[in-house]
Amino acid sequence: MDRRRALVNLGIISGGLVLFPSCEFSKEKATIALNNLEINASQENLLKEIIASIIPNGEIPGAIELKVDEFVWVMLDDCFSKEGQQDFLKGLNSFNDVVDKIRGKSFHKLLEEERSTVLKSIEEGDQFDEKDKVGEFLRTLKQLCVFGFMQSEFIMTEVMPYSLVPGKYGTCETIDPEKRINVNG
Amino acid sequence: MANLNLDNEKDNTYDVIVIGSGMSGGWAAKEFAEKGLRTLVIERGREVKHNVNYPTTNLNPWEFKHRGVISQKLRDENPIASRCYVFNEDAEHFVSKDKEHPYVQEKPFDWIKGYQTGGKSLLWARQTQRWSQYDFDGPGRDGFAVEWPIGYRDLAPWYSYVEKFVGIAGNYDGLDILPDGEFLPGMGLNCIEEHFKSSVEKNYSGRHVISGRCAHITEYRDIFAKQGRATCQYRNLCQRGCPFGGYFSSNSSTLPWAMNTGNLTMIHHSVVHSIIYDDKKQKAKGVRVIDSLNKEDKEYYASIIFVNAGALNTNLILLNSTSGRFPQGLGNDNGLLGKFIAFHNYRATVSAEYDGYTDKHTTGREPTTSYLPRFRNVKKQETDFLRGYAAGFGARRQIITDYNGYGEELKENLLNPKYGVWQMRSHMMGETIPKESNQVKLDLSKTDDWGIPLLSIDVDYDENDEKMVRDYHEQFTEMFEKAGFSNIKTHDSKQAPGLDIHEMGGVRMGKDPKTSLLNKWNQMHACKNVYVTDGACMTSTSTQNPSLTYMALTARACDHAIKESKV
Numbered sequence: 001m002d003r004r005r006a007l008v009n010l011g012i013i014s015g016g017l018v019l020f021p022s023c024e025f026s027k028e029k030a031t032i033a034l035n036n037l038e039i040n041a042s043q044e045n046l047l048k049e050i051i052a053s054i055i056p057n058g059e060i061p062g063a064i065e066l067k068v069d070e071f072v073w074v075m076l077d078d079c080f081s082k083e084g085q086q087d088f089l090k091g092l093n094s095f096n097d098v099v100d101k102i103r104g105k106s107f108h109k110l111l112e113e114e115r116s117t118v119l120k121s122i123e124e125g126d127q128f129d130e131k132d133k134v135g136e137f138l139r140t141l142k143q144l145c146v147f148g149f150m151q152s153e154f155i156m157t158e159v160m161p162y163s164l165v166p167g168k169y170g171t172c173e174t175i176d177p178e179k180r181i182n183v184n185g
Numbered sequence: 186m187a188n189l190n191l192d193n194e195k196d197n198t199y200d201v202i203v204i205g206s207g208m209s210g211g212w213a214a215k216e217f218a219e220k221g222l223r224t225l226v227i228e229r230g231r232e233v234k235h236n237v238n239y240p241t242t243n244l245n246p247w248e249f250k251h252r253g254v255i256s257q258k259l260r261d262e263n264p265i266a267s268r269c270y271v272f273n274e275d276a277e278h279f280v281s282k283d284k285e286h287p288y289v290q291e292k293p294f295d296w297i298k299g300y301q302t303g304g305k306s307l308l309w310a311r312q313t314q315r316w317s318q319y320d321f322d323g324p325g326r327d328g329f330a331v332e333w334p335i336g337y338r339d340l341a342p343w344y345s346y347v348e349k350f351v352g353i354a355g356n357y358d359g360l361d362i363l364p365d366g367e368f369l370p371g372m373g374l375n376c377i378e379e380h381f382k383s384s385v386e387k388n389y390s391g392r393h394v395i396s397g398r399c400a401h402i403t404e405y406r407d408i409f410a411k412q413g414r415a416t417c418q419y420r421n422l423c424q425r426g427c428p429f430g431g432y433f434s435s436n437s438s439t440l441p442w443a444m445n446t447g448n449l450t451m452i453h454h455s456v457v458h459s460i461i462y463d464d465k466k467q468k469a470k471g472v473r474v475i476d477s478l479n480k481e482d483k484e485y486y487a488s489i490i491f492v493n494a495g496a497l498n499t500n501l502i503l504l505n506s507t508s509g510r511f512p513q514g515l516g517n518d519n520g521l522l523g524k525f526i527a528f529h530n531y532r533a534t535v536s537a538e539y540d541g542y543t544d545k546h547t548t549g550r551e552p553t554t555s556y557l558p559r560f561r562n563v564k565k566q567e568t569d570f571l572r573g574y575a576a577g578f579g580a581r582r583q584i585i586t587d588y589n590g591y592g593e594e595l596k597e598n599l600l601n602p603k604y605g606v607w608q609m610r611s612h613m614m615g616e617t618i619p620k621e622s623n624q625v626k627l628d629l630s631k632t633d634d635w636g637i638p639l640l641s642i643d644v645d646y647d648e649n650d651e652k653m654v655r656d657y658h659e660q661f662t663e664m665f666e667k668a669g670f671s672n673i674k675t676h677d678s679k680q681a682p683g684l685d686i687h688e689m690g691g692v693r694m695g696k697d698p699k700t701s702l703l704n705k706w707n708q709m710h711a712c713k714n715v716y717v718t719d720g721a722c723m724t725s726t727s728t729q730n731p732s733l734t735y736m737a738l739t740a741r742a743c744d745h746a747i748k749e750s751k752v
Contacts, residue, residue, distance in 0.1 A: 055596050062596065071252075078256045116592035123591075146588060146599060153247040159600060163549070164245055169419045170548035172376040181602050183584050185548055 091137020207304025210493035211435025230300030239426030355398030496720030530615030578611035
């Protein structure tokens with residue numbers, strides 16, 4: 001279901017305008033090698049920071065430990081329309097400006113809790129100019145992040161094991177209420 | 186020079202030529218090779234060897250670069266193939282790409298193709314319900330198309346013959362409308378499906394719910410072990426090719442079996458241009474083939490030719506096989522070749538929820554579905570539309586994940602989903618009425634990469650189909666209501682014909698050469714050494730998934746051809 005939902009969501013990303021690259025970003029090359037997109041190190045680092053706040057590290061590894069940031073770039077690079085890519089990057093590039101408007105400082109300087117709050121208000125808020133695409137960017141990023149996290153090897157082996165060879169189909173099994181519900185079971 | 190040609194002719198001569206290696210072609214290969222006939226199978230696509238060329242079969246979800254999602258480039262290049270439900274990262278390599286073989290759409294038609302060893306038998310949904318006599322009686326009783334030249338009794342022993350080799354999981358349901366076959370243990374219904382079954386059978390006479398009979402091995406038999414196939418492991422990743430051979434495909438079963446006899450030769454990358462007719466001998470003498478890689482022409486010869494190219498490509502080959510005797514295409518004296526195309530109407534679905542059995546769930550993955558055989562107009566005409574529909578359906582316990590929040594809150598939510606209600610989803614499989622206006626023909630103004638005219642497809646729904654969609658929606662809504670389901674939602678995808686991947690007809694069987702192309706043995710009336718046993722031969726479609734019937738018809742026709750060649 002997660003995968004299907006992500007698919008649907010990816011398909012409905014709407015067309016956008018032209019990408020205005022922000023002059024703030026350095027020309028330093030990103031470490032990830034992509035086929036289509038050209039991104040720089042600042043964009044790569046900022047995305048990493050946002051992703052780290054969406055699903056933080058902890059006892060169970062978070063999105064960065066599970067390299068979800070790399071997955072997000074690969075998906076954006078290979079599975080998005082040109083318009084979708086432009087909107088995403090536009091949102092990323094305007095992200096810190098919007099955060100600055102709300103909190104008076106950049107995302108980098110916020111505490112963990114403040115970050116969650118600001119992300120929530122960006123996701124829900126329509127107070128921002130539609131042109132900056134930040135809300136749309138964040139909602140798309142969150143979907144990709146959740147998708148990549150839930151479909152990571154760690155989650156699918158250690159937390160909610162996926163069985164490549166189940167061996168049987170249980171038609172009517174009694175649920176063990178003590179056990180974590182496995183979306184891959 | 187003359188001698189060289191003679192040598193060439195001798196080298197390229199076989200007892201039988203089978204065009205196509207899919208579901209029915211694989212069966213022809215097996216039957217002929219097993220009986221000692223030197224058999225040539227011509228496949229237009231690349232080679233896909235069982236367990237050698239299944240690149241994704243043992244990959245875990247996280248091992249796919251895009252976790253199953255098709256890249257934007259592939260989607261943009263393949264609007265038609267992208268609509269097919271198996272066109273995902275794990276199996277897209279088995280679905281032919283749009284540019285590989287263009288065609289003309291007079292009306293929207295999604296032609297899904299699998300150009301490789303085994304064709305679409307690698308990808309099929311594996312449902313194997315038999316036809317009953319009520320299905321064969323359709324056209325004769327209701328006055329459409331032409332009467333079938335055969336009935337259930339003609340095909341029943343061949344159904345059994347095929348089922349024993351294929352391996353069919355199913356329960357003995359004892360229904361006259363859907364005859365039992367040679368079954369291995371059935372896969373079973375889950376608790377909600379059982380609940381629905383008892384409600385339907387209590388509230389309606391003549392309506393039944395069964396576990397869909399499917400081409401999966403559920404119990405050991407020597408015959409499967411001899412094929413190198415093991416029991417189904419409930420991976421439900423069939424479209425990748427199965428390393429266990431748990432489901433039936435030509436690749437895992439009939440083709441290696443035929444190869445082991447030493448009598449089979451298989452060539453790939455070989456597009457059949459036409460069948461060569463010998464005016465003097467008044468029969469077909471061989472096949473003209475174009476090598477798809479170097480575009481060279483080649484000819485192969487045989488005294489028996491089986492055309493199993495897949496329904497529409499079989500029509501294309503026959504239409505393109507013109508000669509002095511047959512200027513409109515091979516065997517096409519009556520001008521009906523390419524006409525009376527039909528398919529299955531898969532547009533409609535109904536979903537519903539059931540709030541109960543809250544302490545139950547399913548485990549593992551189910552590779553079949555529950556099935557409700559046709560109940561409309563089975564024994565007599567009851568509605569204002571002709572024929573009826575079967576339905577597949579399945580229930581699963583919903584798992585709800587809360588995607589709200591950021592940070593620790595989101596992470597907690599993701600890792601602690603909750604059970605929701607049971608969800609049921611049903612899909613309609615409607616019989617469409619073969620009509621002369623639903624047809625394919627050659628577009629002589631356009632040719633493909635091999636100089637063959639493009640197939641122009643002119644197929645559409647009609648008012649009968651619309652009425653049937655409405656009836657299916659009404660009846661399933663009512664059945665779900667009576668069974669205590671809620672949140673019942675009907676949907677009509679309006680998908681184009683073709684996406685059902687059950688296209689049939691164009692070279693139909695019949696009793697009379699004036700109104701049909703093939704006789705009761707699937708032989709062309711006007712060219713007896715050419716047989717058509719794929720979907721093109723179908724006089725009507727009924728509602729069952731058709732592959733099992735193609736396989737049985739093929740085995741029966743092979744038996745006839747072998748007996749006739751010995752006379």
